[in-house]
Amino acid sequence: MDAALDQIAARAAAAARPFAQTTPRARAAALVAVADALDQNAAELIAIAIRETGLTEPRLTGEVRRTSNQLRLFAEVIVDGAYLDARIDDADPEYVIGPRPDVRRVLEPVGPVLNFAASNFPFAFSVAGGDSAAALAAGCPLIVKTHSGHPELSRRTGEIVAAALAGAGMPDGVFQVVAGQQAGVELLKDDRIRAGAFTGSTHVGRLLADIAASRPRPIPFFGELGSVNPAYATAGAIAAEPDLLQGFLGSVAGSAGQLCTKPGFLFVPQGAELGPVGEAAATVPEHRLLNPGIGRAFEERRGAVLAAPGVTVLAEGEVRVDDAQQRFATPTVVEVDLATLREHRDDLLEESFGPLSIIVRYADADELPAVQRDLFPGNLTSTLHASEAELADGRLADLVDALAETSGRVLFGGWPTGVSVTGAMQHGGPYPATTTDATSVGTAAITRFLRGVAYQSAPQSLLPAPLRDDNPWGVPQRRSTAGRSAGWGTLTGHH
Amino acid sequence: MDAALDQIAARAAAAARPFAQTTPRARAAALVAVADALDQNAAELIAIAIRETGLTEPRLTGEVRRTSNQLRLFAEVIVDGAYLDARIDDADPEYVIGPRPDVRRVLEPVGPVLNFAASNFPFAFSVAGGDSAAALAAGCPLIVKTHSGHPELSRRTGEIVAAALAGAGMPDGVFQVVAGQQAGVELLKDDRIRAGAFTGSTHVGRLLADIAASRPRPIPFFGELGSVNPAYATAGAIAAEPDLLQGFLGSVAGSAGQLCTKPGFLFVPQGAELGPVGEAAATVPEHRLLNPGIGRAFEERRGAVLAAPGVTVLAEGEVRVDDAQQRFATPTVVEVDLATLREHRDDLLEESFGPLSIIVRYADADELPAVQRDLFPGNLTSTLHASEAELADGRLADLVDALAETSGRVLFGGWPTGVSVTGAMQHGGPYPATTTDATSVGTAAITRFLRGVAYQSAPQSLLPAPLRDDNPWGVPQRRSTAGRSAGWGTLTGHH
Structure with a gap:
């Protein structure tokens, strides 16, 4: 790996902790800033996109609107906090399976994500697209491997996104772009990258999925490959x-x-x-x-x-x-x-x-x-x-x-093109539709970039905010109090 | 693959649909029947286990109790229905990203699961253990590849589990056991198997994970491998x-x-x-x-x-x-x-x-x-x-x-051995602790064997029960009504 690429991976890795520690409100504000910046620069970006992709102005105008609004949708999702799946099991000396300590679990960002952009949605599945929005919303530093089909649009979108994130106070290194197949493959093999996302052909997607699976430390690879619908x-x-x-x-x-x-x-x-x-x-x-x-x-x-x-x-x-x-x-x-x-x-x-x-x-x-x-x-x-x-x-x-x-x-009825970006959307199915069954569109897409961490008998001051008794972010908490027969709990704190 | 093994895979595949269509209440009753049967036969099973594993009677007595109670815990989880993550987005012609159809999403079973039993928990991570409970709770036909360290116990436990499931009216083929490394590997390569679970060494777990990832149609493989804690x-x-x-x-x-x-x-x-x-x-x-x-x-x-x-x-x-x-x-x-x-x-x-x-x-x-x-x-x-x-x-x-x-x-404080089986437990971490970040202990383990399916503009009569307006199972439904700015929705129906 050359020095420039190594530095990109190093910056993403260094950003993981500070980014994970930003509040959902701060990340949501940053996502909205990116959305606003895309909308403000839409005319310039669409002109480049028409030239580079041959797609029509109405289609691209709608796609920018979809892209900025899905950034805003993820902003809502993280402020709501249900995506954190916060669970609190109070200590229970009489618990049916044996004395139970205080255990609390929350979903935390997996770390740096590498997203391979698609050719066919130069906005919605590219630099600032759905996978990018989901990774940033989750609190994962993002590296986008841009698609060679729209290089100038990718470069310019990258500048706009980076400036908006910096302007919103996000840590250095949370968003970077790289170009070229070799750079993408080398990063995918790098231990500092903790998850991959991809939209494209079955052939390329499978090659990349196999690389992700064969690393010394394998990582999840969320590829959306082929479908005949x-x-x-x-x-x-x-x-x-x-x-x-x-x-x-x-x-x-x-x-x-x-x-x-x-x-x-x-x-x-x-x-x-x-x-x-x-x-x-x-x-x-x-x-x-x-x-x-x-x-x-x-x-x-x-x-x-x-x-x-x-x-x-x-x-x-x-x-x-x-x-x-x-x-x-x-x-x-x-x-x-x-x-x-x-x-x-x-x-x-x-x-x-x-x-x-x-x-x-x-x-x-x-x-x-x-x-x-x-x-x-x-x-x-x-x-x-x-x-x-x-x-x-x-x-x-x-x-x-x-x-x-x-x-x-x-x-x-209806027809499958024109995927609605919404809470209940599922855009992912059995292989080869996707490499895993996860969705890459809609709010459930955020869970791909999260992992569960449990805290046992932790003092309040060292718990992540969503797990504290005082619930400073007001997120839904599923709480199982002592004396219940099992651990599924009762939902509280939802606003 | 020999004819007997082929028939085992065929029976699991044939059971997938009828099992997916059982109600959570029926599956919960079956899990409780298995739990009761384990408890009723505990003395016999523990005697075999002492001989085959060298573990002590107090340890094994506690382990049977844990095992039967985690079956009961999953029964509670599926009756509750929150695990289905039911989401309903009402049609909205004014939706911000463009007119939105009625879209509803629920988690459905992935299909036949192959579970490789562990040596060190002859009950809790073996034939009727946590992975088995989670797969059956999810509605996935289960094949357990038994561990060679406790063959007689595996055989006898298998008989007890099979009889309890049949007695509870579960479809034929929902639970089978196989023995031997070769049978396990052949089944893992078989297209009819849709997910793998494993608890054991890093060496063997990685071999199996690589097999799962290199199939013509790869499947998720949930391996709990090594950890030095x-x-x-x-x-x-x-x-x-x-x-x-x-x-x-x-x-x-x-x-x-x-x-x-x-x-x-x-x-x-x-x-x-x-x-x-x-x-x-x-x-x-x-x-x-x-x-x-x-x-x-x-x-x-x-x-x-x-x-x-x-x-x-x-x-x-x-x-x-x-x-x-x-x-x-x-x-x-x-x-x-x-x-x-x-x-x-x-x-x-x-x-x-x-x-x-x-x-x-x-x-x-x-x-x-x-x-x-x-x-x-x-x-x-x-x-x-x-x-x-x-x-x-x-x-x-x-x-x-x-x-x-x-x-x-x-x-x-405290010590990590003695994992509490509860809603907030996380038993899974970055590789090589597990092959994915998923947990294999606690109620969140069920999500490994589920995948999202969305229904667009479906008539009420053809919707899965958790997505119907009349909500016959009384599960939590996250509903986004028309006119809201985004799709995250409001939780209803929780009891």
Whole structure:
């Protein structure tokens, strides 16, 4: 490791203790300062992002708003304090399992976090994105390995974030950026880094996860990798939802299909009239792919799908290359029957990162639970479109079970793109959707960067604030008083 | 994989759905039935355990009580329902980050769990132990890979547990036992197994963790490996605690030191009078080590410590071998100065699994935080003995920080052996104490076997019970109503 990189790791390590000792109110104020700074500089940042990523101004404007608001959401979460899961067991000489000392437990930051930024959300999953917000909210010094797809935006966002954190009085070293694959890998191997986060491809994510797992001291690695997000439409839904096709195409083609929750498969009953797919797809304007590498990969993947035996092309779409090797695409939609999908699963099941989706015709709805369990064992999302009558009569219960077993989020109607950043969101599912089952979106994402520490028979003056009897931060405390039969306790202190 | 083993995995996989659909009340009743059955058969089981492990009747009697009561504790936890972390975000067209659909999230069982039983707690960390209780409470089918050190006890306990679960109406296949290292490894590689748990040595635990991480679909592996549990005594504590030496020796020698929280190091100021270590140690009767393999390993480890340069022997202890190759030991206590410990760290820092501890003399208490951070980066516990005046005046704050950064549990006075099974317990710390920071003791252990699933715009009839508006199980629900600025919500439904 060269001296500059070593110093970055050293600064993060040195910041761990002072940062852990900041109050939630101070960290919340810092997160809000970052949010405000992003909003104030939005016009400049969006202009850079349009140039570097080819994403549209409306999309990027919404993404900045999402990014600044998720920083504010984490500010609320840490001030509330429920995320600390503070538990107090009073001493109890008569405790059923033997005399019990005073034991108190709280979640504390794990230490320096290395976050590998994504290509496809230059704000929301990049330098100041969700993983960064969660790590900083938890009190973990953060190093962001920026994505090569938007270098100037990363540099400028990094300056803005660093200035806002410093202006809010956060300790030196709590936020740093590095560029380049080698720097990322070397830091991931460094003992001073205590957790990794990643959003990107299954191939790269797995390489990094394996590095994290094979360190002398392994660390948790929270990778959000690949997902094909199957959607199922019943006969009832086809009849009841005239805008189903438009909704599907909008979700497939939005941001040129470069979204981790893009529906890669739509299951439709044989013979059901879905509407004029080719005609509808032809109204979607071409959209640039994020960068030449992603464009090339999409072109190859699209070629493989179009060439697979048994595939009927409904909308061929187009991929145009410009002089700078940027590619511009319109949506490709093909159709197969279920037997073909099963037979050519090795060609067809891989994620297509771009505006391509596969419609699968099925004969028997009773087959669908087994299809999901067999072909789609790990997804960020799965979607079910059915009529109210079908949902009500119980016949879909097994399919819903199958979707829940294999997915982080199950949607009833609607489309999976456009992930709501909220308390109940789950953006993470069985492998390869994520490397662990943890969520990387929503307030539960903060728990990835926390670990439990118990204090036994500690004097009040040496306890962390959330565990003190006087509860100076007013956080929820789950208290088990002496004389109860077990240790689960009663919640107090919630405001 | 042979047909019998394949069938075991198939039965666990088939049980996943019906088990996940049992109510917490039904699972709680089943856990209580297991607890009652253990208590009713305690005399028979303890007799087998004495023979197979060499542990004493009082110790084993207490351990059965702990084991049955931790099953009852998990029964309380699941009926309470707070562990489900149910979150409901009402739909909100005016949500600050964009229109929000109705999203609800609950923790659901991960699926079949493989639990590798430990040698040193033939009840509490074995067939019906804490990991088993947590997995069953979570609703995960369980396969226990039994420990070769107590085969008959494992077989008999397995029969009792299986009968109790069946009698309580739990689905077929929710609980199975297998024996043998090869069976354990093959199952750990099997895609039907969704999480692993382990208590044992760093060497074996790391091998298994690496297998879990290198599967085509990696799974979480919760291993509790090694810990030397440093304890620090200040000058004030030596003066104020006349029974410090007795307490220390009791914790070192109890169960022949074969406890994962045994204090392997006690730091004492140079010149402070700790008392007659050799004389006190000589009053401890010899105690059998668990099995010939552990006995042999302890004998070797003790030899290495006694032979290390700069070591002063305070209590030499003894290791006696009988005809069956069982070893019987009395406590060994040696003393080194801090410089010697640093110089010979490769010889001295390794865990000694048996009745051996190292007293370290230090010159300057201000050095101790750096000592802990440098020499002891990952521990289940760390212990501080100091006077009330020393604790009150703030001089120990940095040491307490260092202990919390590097340990799962920090004790103020007392000794780390005898882990209380309670809501606030943390039995897990930075590697190698555990492979993840999760706890394997206490009610928080259940979260290891759960994953978040979100339901978007779901009809009430297809929602899991904890997410329904009518809340039939009466679990705590964190609800974020429309019109609030963010998604953290308000807790309702707690009883």
